[in-house]
Amino acid sequence: MTESPLLSVTDLVLGVKRSKGSTVIVDGVSFDVATGNRFGIVGESGSGKSMSLRAIANLLPAGVNVMSGSIKYNGEELVGMNRVKRRRLMGPEIAMIFQEPMTALNPVMRVGDQIAEGPRRYLGLSRKAAMELAVSMMARTGIPDPAKRALAYPHQLSGGLRQRIMIAMAISCRPKLILCDEPTTALDVTVQHQVLRLLEELCDDFGASLVFVTHDLAVVNQTCRDLAVMYAGRMVETGAVKDVFRDPRHPYTKGLLDSAPDFDQPGRALVPIPGFPPNLAHRENACSFAPRCPFVQERCLEGAPVLERVEDGRESACFFSDEIFKKVRV
Amino acid sequence: MLHRLSFIPGRLLQAIPVVFGVTLLVFFMAHLLPGDPALAILGDKATEDRIVALRTQLGLDKPLLVQYGLFLSNIARGNLGDSLTYQVPVSSLVLEAVPVTLSLVFFALILGLLIGIPLSGIAAVKPNRPADLGVRAYTLVGQGMPQFWVGIMLILFFSLKLRLFPVGGYGQTAADHLYYLFLPALTLAIALSPTLIRSLRSSTINVLGSEYVATARSKGSGGVALFRQHVLRNAIIPTVSIMGVNLGYLVGGSIVIEKVFALPGLGSLMLNAIFSRDFPTIQGVTLFVALFVVVVGILTDVVYTLLDPRVNFSSKERE
Numbered sequence: 001m002t003e004s005p006l007l008s009v010t011d012l013v014l015g016v017k018r019s020k021g022s023t024v025i026v027d028g029v030s031f032d033v034a035t036g037n038r039f040g041i042v043g044e045s046g047s048g049k050s051m052s053l054r055a056i057a058n059l060l061p062a063g064v065n066v067m068s069g070s071i072k073y074n075g076e077e078l079v080g081m082n083r084v085k086r087r088r089l090m091g092p093e094i095a096m097i098f099q100e101p102m103t104a105l106n107p108v109m110r111v112g113d114q115i116a117e118g119p120r121r122y123l124g125l126s127r128k129a130a131m132e133l134a135v136s137m138m139a140r141t142g143i144p145d146p147a148k149r150a151l152a153y154p155h156q157l158s159g160g161l162r163q164r165i166m167i168a169m170a171i172s173c174r175p176k177l178i179l180c181d182e183p184t185t186a187l188d189v190t191v192q193h194q195v196l197r198l199l200e201e202l203c204d205d206f207g208a209s210l211v212f213v214t215h216d217l218a219v220v221n222q223t224c225r226d227l228a229v230m231y232a233g234r235m236v237e238t239g240a241v242k243d244v245f246r247d248p249r250h251p252y253t254k255g256l257l258d259s260a261p262d263f264d265q266p267g268r269a270l271v272p273i274p275g276f277p278p279n280l281a282h283r284e285n286a287c288s289f290a291p292r293c294p295f296v297q298e299r300c301l302e303g304a305p306v307l308e309r310v311e312d313g314r315e316s317a318c319f320f321s322d323e324i325f326k327k328v329r330v
Numbered sequence: 331m332l333h334r335l336s337f338i339p340g341r342l343l344q345a346i347p348v349v350f351g352v353t354l355l356v357f358f359m360a361h362l363l364p365g366d367p368a369l370a371i372l373g374d375k376a377t378e379d380r381i382v383a384l385r386t387q388l389g390l391d392k393p394l395l396v397q398y399g400l401f402l403s404n405i406a407r408g409n410l411g412d413s414l415t416y417q418v419p420v421s422s423l424v425l426e427a428v429p430v431t432l433s434l435v436f437f438a439l440i441l442g443l444l445i446g447i448p449l450s451g452i453a454a455v456k457p458n459r460p461a462d463l464g465v466r467a468y469t470l471v472g473q474g475m476p477q478f479w480v481g482i483m484l485i486l487f488f489s490l491k492l493r494l495f496p497v498g499g500y501g502q503t504a505a506d507h508l509y510y511l512f513l514p515a516l517t518l519a520i521a522l523s524p525t526l527i528r529s530l531r532s533s534t535i536n537v538l539g540s541e542y543v544a545t546a547r548s549k550g551s552g553g554v555a556l557f558r559q560h561v562l563r564n565a566i567i568p569t570v571s572i573m574g575v576n577l578g579y580l581v582g583g584s585i586v587i588e589k590v591f592a593l594p595g596l597g598s599l600m601l602n603a604i605f606s607r608d609f610p611t612i613q614g615v616t617l618f619v620a621l622f623v624v625v626v627g628i629l630t631d632v633v634y635t636l637l638d639p640r641v642n643f644s645s646k647e648r649e
Contacts, residue, residue, distance in 0.1 A: 059544050087552045096548035103541040108563050108638055117559070118549040153639040169549065 005032035012069035040224035095170035101162035105154035112150025137168040160191035232288035239314035249316040337643040411610035420614035430595035438518035446526035454534035469524035498592035574630030
């Protein structure tokens with residue numbers, strides 16, 4: 001990674017407060033995003049990927065707290081930062097795009113006003129100027145007839161259009177970092193593709209970096225340069241997307257790849273990962289993936305593996321990464 | 331926007347059978363009471379002559395249907411009959427009293443919103459924390475206290491001890507009216523606010539947890555601006571219908587409160603009419619209150635439509 005990353009997350013631990021003690025739902029997540037990079041976080045539901053993203057945006061749901069760790073944006077610590085100061089970062093510096101364009105837009109506000117809200121606050125624009133900016137941003141995201149659509153309410157627009165509105169909203173203050181929480185999951189495949197293209201294009205044009213959370217490997221493959229794979233609140237593998245896809249170094253990553261269709265190998269049978277993710281309330285001092293791992297050994301049950309360097313720019317949290325995958329490769 | 335309000339004429343037409351039903355009830359109310367209305371009005375010791383005279387005056391000697399027809403045609407001409415006590419047209423009595431009661435009710439509604447909206451917000455931001463528990467305790471106490479008692483306590487404290495507000499009456503000028511109406515309106519607002527707070531608190535909690543509020547926060551919105559622009563307008567929508575229903579109750583509640591504060595409104599008129607068996611006046615007031623409830627019902631739908639662009643009472647198949 002470069003010397004001063006735009007975003008640097010170190011040993012982030014998130015917990016849910018219970019009556020006795022806390023349940024750790026994200027445990028020791030660390031990653032850097034350099035300026036201009038596109039970083040993907042992949043994992044299944046409940047792996048903590050969305051929560052990690054929301055922690056960066058200070059949008060954790062009630063009851064979930066940052067227990068320890070650091071989130072640095074442009075060298076500034078976000079954890080424990082003054083509330084108002086941190087709020088001012090949201091919009092002009094950091095923006096977020098949500099999963100469900102159906103529920104992520106205010107149902108009783110015209111979409112143009114929703115886009116104009118940020119620019120009015122941060123760029124000091126008049127109502128009219130902000131609206132013009134909103135319309136131009138809508139045009140920028142490929143919404144046909146933007147001046148008319150700006151007057152529509154969210155329920156009058158299709159899912160794809162709503163997601164474009166979300167994107168227009170996110171880029172309206174020209175942020176340097178865009179956080180995407182499964183932005184294409186709720187859309188159908190053709191629209192998905194358009195939206196991804198659009199995101200990439202806009203990130204290039206505006207010079208924004210991207211953190212992209214998804215469960216969809218194909219989407220990461222299309223969009224991101226680096227990725228982290230999360231399982232049960234921990235990161236299990238990191239590296240460049242093309243390396244990880246070609247040559248996974250963690251059994252879970254391999255399981256994910258084997259269970260997803262690949263158009264380059266149409267004849268290959270899909271192999272599901274047996275079992276279920278663990279209950280995070282009863283975390284044992286063992287590899288979280290051990291109960292589902294086809295390569296499990298005794299040592300996996302005796303302690304939790306941490307991320308270790310396996311190659312240049314690649315890390316894996318598996319005791320037997322070398323044994324398993326060197327053998328698999330040969 | 332405006333085409334969504336095109337349901338109003340239709341709703342007014344629908345109100346006609348309701349109003350018709352109300353006139354039926356109001357008319358037969360007098361006749362359903364045991365005994366002769368004339369006898370009931372004059373009391374046991376009335377002479378036969380006076381009873382016959384009154385029966386003729388009231389038209390009670392005619393067949394029931396003819397009486398009802400007369401009653402309807404009189405109403406249609408704005409004639410509600412003459413008050414037996416005051417010997418003046420009931421319509422003029424009602425018209426004098428209506429502004430008092432309407433101002434009281436809407437003043438109470440505004441005060442109720444002024445009390446309820448901030449308290450709901452404070453409670454909803456941190457549920458189950460001390461501020462929320464305090465607000466919830468207030469809703470219990472507010473609902474538990476009888477209105478007339480609250481009114482008397484407010485008089486004791488604000489009027490007699492602090493001498494800030496008059497003990498009762500209505501005053502002469504418009505500014506006077508507001509000043510005189512403050513305590514009674516506050517009394518009603520205290521009775522109204524618990525219902526408002528309960529509904530608004532829970533819907534605010536829901537809205538605060540919604541994705542679009544997260545979106546708003548991701549745009550850097552926060553504090554009062556977030557509450558005003560994104561939370562309140564969504565959260566108040568379910569509360570509007572509850573308020574609509576409660577405005578009807580509020581008119582009922584105002585009967586006692588007007589008596590406590592000696593306000594010359596519909597409530598006082600009604601109470602006096604009941605005590606003196608002034609049937610035409612009772613009928614007139616009842617009719618007006620029923621009309622008020624019907625109109626509030628329609629207004630509720632209008633407010634609903636204005637607040638929520640997704641609501642469309644006018645047509646089901648649009649877009």
